[in-house]
Amino acid sequence: DDGYRLWLRYEPVTDPVVKGEYLKFSAFIRQSGKGEIMQSASQELQKGFKSLVNRNISRTNSSGNMSGGIVFKLLPRTTSVDDEGYRIQLAGGNVEISSKSESGILYGTFALLKHMQMQRPLKNLNITGSPKVRYRMLNHWDNPDGSIERGYAGSSLWKWYELPERVDPRYMDYARANASLGINGTVLNNVNASARFMSQEYIVKVAAIADVMRRYGIKTYLSVYFAAPKTLGGLPTSDPLDPSVRAWWKEKVAQIYKEIPDFGGFLVKANSEGEPGPQDYGRTHADGANMLAEAFSPYDGIVIWRAFVYKADPNADRFKAAYEEFVPLDGKFDPKVIVQVKNGPIDFQPREPFSPLFGNMPKTPLGIEFQLTQEYLGFATHAVYEAAIFKECLQSDTYVNGGGSTVAKVVDGSLHGYARTLMAGVANTGNVRNWTGHPLAQANWYAFGRLSWDHQLSAEQIAQEWTELTLTRNRKARENIVDLMLRSREIYVDYNTPLGLSRPWMGVHFAPEPWQNKGSRPDWTAVYYHRADSVGLGFDRTAAGSNALSQYRPEVQKQWNDPDKTPLSYLLWFHHIGWGKKLSTGNTLWDELCGRLYSGADSVMWMQKKWDLAKGNLDAQVYTDVAERLKVQRREAIWWRNAWVLYLQTFAKQPIPKDFQPPKQTLDEVKKSVNIYLMR
Numbered sequence: 001d002d003g004y005r006l007w008l009r010y011e012p013v014t015d016p017v018v019k020g021e022y023l024k025f026s027a028f029i030r031q032s033g034k035g036e037i038m039q040s041a042s043q044e045l046q047k048g049f050k051s052l053v054n055r056n057i058s059r060t061n062s063s064g065n066m067s068g069g070i071v072f073k074l075l076p077r078t079t080s081v082d083d084e085g086y087r088i089q090l091a092g093g094n095v096e097i098s099s100k101s102e103s104g105i106l107y108g109t110f111a112l113l114k115h116m117q118m119q120r121p122l123k124n125l126n127i128t129g130s131p132k133v134r135y136r137m138l139n140h141w142d143n144p145d146g147s148i149e150r151g152y153a154g155s156s157l158w159k160w161y162e163l164p165e166r167v168d169p170r171y172m173d174y175a176r177a178n179a180s181l182g183i184n185g186t187v188l189n190n191v192n193a194s195a196r197f198m199s200q201e202y203i204v205k206v207a208a209i210a211d212v213m214r215r216y217g218i219k220t221y222l223s224v225y226f227a228a229p230k231t232l233g234g235l236p237t238s239d240p241l242d243p244s245v246r247a248w249w250k251e252k253v254a255q256i257y258k259e260i261p262d263f264g265g266f267l268v269k270a271n272s273e274g275e276p277g278p279q280d281y282g283r284t285h286a287d288g289a290n291m292l293a294e295a296f297s298p299y300d301g302i303v304i305w306r307a308f309v310y311k312a313d314p315n316a317d318r319f320k321a322a323y324e325e326f327v328p329l330d331g332k333f334d335p336k337v338i339v340q341v342k343n344g345p346i347d348f349q350p351r352e353p354f355s356p357l358f359g360n361m362p363k364t365p366l367g368i369e370f371q372l373t374q375e376y377l378g379f380a381t382h383a384v385y386e387a388a389i390f391k392e393c394l395q396s397d398t399y400v401n402g403g404g405s406t407v408a409k410v411v412d413g414s415l416h417g418y419a420r421t422l423m424a425g426v427a428n429t430g431n432v433r434n435w436t437g438h439p440l441a442q443a444n445w446y447a448f449g450r451l452s453w454d455h456q457l458s459a460e461q462i463a464q465e466w467t468e469l470t471l472t473r474n475r476k477a478r479e480n481i482v483d484l485m486l487r488s489r490e491i492y493v494d495y496n497t498p499l500g501l502s503r504p505w506m507g508v509h510f511a512p513e514p515w516q517n518k519g520s521r522p523d524w525t526a527v528y529y530h531r532a533d534s535v536g537l538g539f540d541r542t543a544a545g546s547n548a549l550s551q552y553r554p555e556v557q558k559q560w561n562d563p564d565k566t567p568l569s570y571l572l573w574f575h576h577i578g579w580g581k582k583l584s585t586g587n588t589l590w591d592e593l594c595g596r597l598y599s600g601a602d603s604v605m606w607m608q609k610k611w612d613l614a615k616g617n618l619d620a621q622v623y624t625d626v627a628e629r630l631k632v633q634r635r636e637a638i639w640w641r642n643a644w645v646l647y648l649q650t651f652a653k654q655p656i657p658k659d660f661q662p663p664k665q666t667l668d669e670v671k672k673s674v675n676i677y678l679m680r
């Protein structure tokens with residue numbers, strides 16, 4: 001198995017009883033209307049039945065009394081169920097999939113096929129689903145030249161130089177995979193955007209992709225370069241309050257809708273990491289976003305404005321930046337704007353506290369942005385199941401309206417009554433055959449999609465599902481793999497950023513460089529984040545330090561204010577702790593740190609064992625691929641551990657605790673090996 005089919009493998013049903021039951025419903029598919037999405041649902045069922053039970057089912061539009069088939073039923077608009085929700089049940093001797101929308105029928109179809117892939121009985125069939133969030137989308141950081149910013153799975157899926165005439169069949173498989181999870185939007189290009197996507201030449205290329213996406217209920221979006229009026233339009237300015245600039249965007253949006261009538265909208269990174277934005281003209285983020293929203297007013301599209309901002313101020317705490325810039329703008333955004341906030345205040349670290357923006361902008365819909373591509377999680381050679389990261393953030397309590405005001409409730413709109421709700425995942429896909437490079441990274445795409453549909457699902461439930469659909473139906477093997485997946489994030493944290501450390505690297509975000517202290521700005525160094533010195537380690541964010549904690553509600557502050565009570569996993573996020581300080585485990589900081597770094601690196605061997613236990617029940621190609629990547633992970637985990645302990649030892653001036661073998665390399669040797677990775 002080359003992994004191309006993802007979780008839609010439709011392997012032949014082995015249980016004869018189950019197979020017989022499925023065949024009883026294979027007489028026909030009755031569509032309701034001839035809509036494009038409905039056609040996709042039929043095609044998918046045909047493909048599924050052919051592959052699962054080796055039966056060709058034909059379609060009918062006949063309304064006569066027939067039984068033994070599958071019936072799509074479009075419910076009247078007035079029915080009080082969610083637009084995209086569905087129900088699957090037995091009715092009149094048929095399997096009936098009902099929904100108010102064609103998309104809902106498609107989601108129900110995929111749910112039925114999942115049920116069948118798991119060889120579950122159809123007796124008493126009653127499956128319902130409805131999404132908790134309205135915009136469920138992937139953000140591609142794909143560049144027009146085919147490269148992908150922070151992409152580790154080959155180059156871009158989008159073949160801009162072939163489009164619009166040649167439409168790669170893979171676009172459809174991409175759309176199927178997303179639709180099977182309920183993902184209904186995709187931003188095709190990098191947030192560090194090229195203005196060329198606003199040209200007619202590129203709009204028609206985008207339209208060709210949008211034509212494929214549309215058939216699967218997916219809307220197409222673009223990232224925009226804020227200075228495009230100047231660079232592409234030839235205007236003297238891109239000032240959002242300038243009438244000629246406003247007219248340019250209006251015209252541009254109209255031009256896009258001419259080619260893509262269901263265009264989704266714009267995603268904007270502005271005044272962030274050197275990208276242009278409204279502040280270049282003394283205007284605010286709201287001025288910029290509202291100008292674009294105005295251009296969308298005749299249409300359904302929206303403006304997604306990112307809150308990922310921080311200034312190059314040597315005295316500032318980057319942690320606080322987004323809150324400081326955005327909270328004062330609450331209530332000033334056009335209703336068509338959603339502000340998209342990364343899950344944590346810094347940048348997709350293996351563990352971060354939740355962003356303090358969540359809960360603090362009650363009048364502005366806040367969407368959440370997770371990162372699926374493993375920029376800080378070992379690229380494509382480390383197995384890290386990210387559902388644990390997503391869930392940890394979504395379940396965090398902001399306390400803004402008392403206990404139970406979780407980030408999930410902010411994001412799904414139930415806390416502040418947001419009309420528009422959004423979850424975005426920075427895609428981990430590329431054009432390698434198995435889509436994600438590491439076979440287990442497919443689970444991160446899967447988990448994001450499932451959680452954007454229903455954030456109440458547990459990381460374990462999702463891992464179970466994914467493993468059964470993708471890897472093996474053998475129960476024992478699945479248990480071992482799910483175990484491995486569920487522990488993988490904590491293991492990674494232990495050898496990479498234990499106790500609340502962050503960013504032991506700059507540049508490529510891969511080779512460990514906790515010693516890195518030169519950068520074009522202070523917050524582009526590693527020492528800025530961990531603050532190791534002769535006294536101790538960690539970033540003091542209490543009132544005695546940067547006071548970032550004040551951005552949270554008192555109940556949250558209480559959890560993290562006192563170093564003696566702060567959970568160890570967040571300790572160094574908020575406190576500068578002395579090397580000899582006794583922690584709740586009874587160990588000193590230094591000993592605890594070493595303990596975690598060593599046990600993390602050693603636990604990769606446990607992961608290898610778990611994987612090996614499943615060997616007999618796995619496809620040989622997939623088994624070997626993961627087994628080899630685990631070997632890389634083991635080697636690199638030791639490398640990272642060594643970098644940390646040897647470097648921090650120069651401050652702590654203590655021996656490696658006697659339970660552990662001191663590293664075989666010296667600090668200089670580790671630095672040399674890291675430098676190899678940084679050479680041009």
Ligand code: BDP
Nearest residue numbers: 149150191192269308347348
């Ligand atoms: C950081 C990445 C950078 C992105 C940026 C962003 O290192 O490549 O452009 O985030 O999200 O994580 O805009």
